Amino acid sequence: MQITSPAFKENARGALANPDLQKALGHVRLGFIDKRQKAVDALPEFDALRDSARAIKDHALAHLDLYLEAYEEKVKAAGGYVHWAPTAADARAVILEICRAAGARTVTKGKSMITEEIGLNAFLEKEGIRPVETDLGEYIIQLRGEHPSHIIAPAVHLTRDQVEADFRRAHDHLPVARDLSEPESLLAEARRVLRSQYFAADVGITGANFLVAETGSSVIVTNEGNGDLTQILPRVHVVVASIEKIVPTMEDMSQILRVLARSATGQDMSVYTTVSTGPRREGDPDGPEEYHVVLLDNGRSAMLGTEFQDMLRCIRCGACMNHCPVYHAVGGHAYGWVYPGPMGAVLTPSLIGVDKAGHLPNASTFCGRCEAVCPMHIPLPRMMRHWREREFSRGLNPAAQRYGLRAWAFFARRPRLYRLAVSLAIPVLSRLGRRRGRFRRLPLAGGWTRHRDLPAPESRTFLQQWRDRDAARQEARP
Amino acid sequence: MNARDAILNRIRTSLGAAPGDAERRSQVERRLAEAPVGVVPARGQRPQKAKVALFCEMAEKVSATVKRVKKADDVPRAVSAYLRARNLPAAVRMGADERLKAMPWAAVRALEVRHGPADPEDAVGVSHALAGIAETGTVALYSGADNPTTVNFLPEHHIVVVNASDIAGDLETVLSRLRQAFGKGKMPRTLNLITGPSRSADIQQTLLLGAHGPRALHLIVVDGA
Numbered sequence: 001m002q003i004t005s006p007a008f009k010e011n012a013r014g015a016l017a018n019p020d021l022q023k024a025l026g027h028v029r030l031g032f033i034d035k036r037q038k039a040v041d042a043l044p045e046f047d048a049l050r051d052s053a054r055a056i057k058d059h060a061l062a063h064l065d066l067y068l069e070a071y072e073e074k075v076k077a078a079g080g081y082v083h084w085a086p087t088a089a090d091a092r093a094v095i096l097e098i099c100r101a102a103g104a105r106t107v108t109k110g111k112s113m114i115t116e117e118i119g120l121n122a123f124l125e126k127e128g129i130r131p132v133e134t135d136l137g138e139y140i141i142q143l144r145g146e147h148p149s150h151i152i153a154p155a156v157h158l159t160r161d162q163v164e165a166d167f168r169r170a171h172d173h174l175p176v177a178r179d180l181s182e183p184e185s186l187l188a189e190a191r192r193v194l195r196s197q198y199f200a201a202d203v204g205i206t207g208a209n210f211l212v213a214e215t216g217s218s219v220i221v222t223n224e225g226n227g228d229l230t231q232i233l234p235r236v237h238v239v240v241a242s243i244e245k246i247v248p249t250m251e252d253m254s255q256i257l258r259v260l261a262r263s264a265t266g267q268d269m270s271v272y273t274t275v276s277t278g279p280r281r282e283g284d285p286d287g288p289e290e291y292h293v294v295l296l297d298n299g300r301s302a303m304l305g306t307e308f309q310d311m312l313r314c315i316r317c318g319a320c321m322n323h324c325p326v327y328h329a330v331g332g333h334a335y336g337w338v339y340p341g342p343m344g345a346v347l348t349p350s351l352i353g354v355d356k357a358g359h360l361p362n363a364s365t366f367c368g369r370c371e372a373v374c375p376m377h378i379p380l381p382r383m384m385r386h387w388r389e390r391e392f393s394r395g396l397n398p399a400a401q402r403y404g405l406r407a408w409a410f411f412a413r414r415p416r417l418y419r420l421a422v423s424l425a426i427p428v429l430s431r432l433g434r435r436r437g438r439f440r441r442l443p444l445a446g447g448w449t450r451h452r453d454l455p456a457p458e459s460r461t462f463l464q465q466w467r468d469r470d471a472a473r474q475e476a477r478p
Numbered sequence: 479m480n481a482r483d484a485i486l487n488r489i490r491t492s493l494g495a496a497p498g499d500a501e502r503r504s505q506v507e508r509r510l511a512e513a514p515v516g517v518v519p520a521r522g523q524r525p526q527k528a529k530v531a532l533f534c535e536m537a538e539k540v541s542a543t544v545k546r547v548k549k550a551d552d553v554p555r556a557v558s559a560y561l562r563a564r565n566l567p568a569a570v571r572m573g574a575d576e577r578l579k580a581m582p583w584a585a586v587r588a589l590e591v592r593h594g595p596a597d598p599e600d601a602v603g604v605s606h607a608l609a610g611i612a613e614t615g616t617v618a619l620y621s622g623a624d625n626p627t628t629v630n631f632l633p634e635h636h637i638v639v640v641n642a643s644d645i646a647g648d649l650e651t652v653l654s655r656l657r658q659a660f661g662k663g664k665m666p667r668t669l670n671l672i673t674g675p676s677r678s679a680d681i682q683q684t685l686l687l688g689a690h691g692p693r694a695l696h697l698i699v700v701d702g703a
Binding site: 059066078086188228249277 | 480482485488489490492493495502503505506509514516517519521540595613614622626627631648649663664665666667668669672673675678679680683689690692
């Protein structure tokens, strides 16, 4: 997909001025946060499970090569194939080869962020193969030619009215007079339309929430059941997963499952957790005849051993974006690539380069809610700070910002000079802003005052006030 | 160098690990062999009767319906009652599961029982669960010659029979049963953990039942089994 991350500021401005989007984003704020909190409150062991989940992923990542080898051996023993793909292009080529060998003209797809990452749909279309998204949200955005704006709720940026308009446009074989006013009727229509697609498809492609080394299994976690229909009805099932999805054992999967759905949608358990191991077995009346796993690296192995390794613990629950004030304001598309919100602000620079994605780790208030709710204890704000440091040391941010930071650093490292400068500046600003108590406009601070007022400072600096307070306390002592 | 070795070598380089490091290897082998059980919530840890009650309560919380019957022979009548109550045609789809086969289906008048994998015309599928999980109201089913997976997903109504004695407190207990049945490190082709009927909240965050899988999940708990 086309990367628009370098235009984050323009994207964000557009998003803030889009009334449909702002209406739709209201549902994120209201929907996810309370549900998660309720589910977490109902499980006293939640924090212990988070610690356990973190330890499992840390262990798996520290031994990733060995677990991948063990996993591959088990997949083969169950009659499946493992394909290793160092890059997105490698993964696309392997998938195309499998589709060609199967004589595929239509492929159905379960919801998968990895196939977004490798730009699979556009590629298959170019090669004359029709990809059909079956997750309701993914189906809607495919009709619109858009990309997901949220990693678990891909169409969260849309209103019901927009979906109705899309269905009327795309399903023009259905009676014009039909009633689509309720979300129920939209869902029923999507269900009917997609049913025939499952049977028409020659290949079904899904992602994976986990790969289990102990058994060679791939695991998908869904609510709709579309992932299951995608993988049991066509003759060939292709799993596309990145290498960090590995967990050692089924018990380890169980630990992480307990924090996954609660953090994502506030469910104790998603409706369908499906563990798949190899193709149809002798005597099986249904299921795919071929089972392939495409293991994608695409930059992840280079994150190991760096300050960004912890990001590979991410289980894609979406809690960080559900709780992010920046995401609430601008939505997912503004981030300009596959992964939005705080996890995207850390992961995107790793995968497409900080030169293109430098705005994302800067689009944060550092309020820390993302880290507080992350089920895998990923220190997201700290990693955004690492990206800012890298951006600065590589000279990637704009000149004005760099001069500003240098000037600030000059004073910050000379405390006396800093105090002197501040004690001179504060009374001036304070006097200038006395009447209103705030500034509508300030030279050099246009970026701030364009969107909000700057409060006028108190007449004295913090340190001066602190000294006075201390002195007053001393006097008050008997 | 092939793609596999390229990825594995890059991982080892990044981790600073030597390919033949015996200590790392033994740690991995130990974890795979022992499969340590982590934190298991207290919620599901209670006497069997209370486990069954919790299972029913949790399942209903996620919009499944539950019917308890005394013995396996009561199941066909309970299925028939479910169909009638919802004005469904008197036909069900099921695999060749021995436990289901042993039930007196012929005793229920005018109920058509189709065997084999489901097709799009089937309105109701009937399966027998390996186990129930009290902690979350989940049923565990696995595929095999007698248990087609399509029965779990294609029909609009899915009826799952589960023996009360097979209801476990937690998933870990079910995993250890699977290991006993299939052998260490082996799994059935498909293990389905199902918690309530299919749903989606993709349109304006409104939760709706019956997205692509069954609109309704009906659990029949056999107490005397």
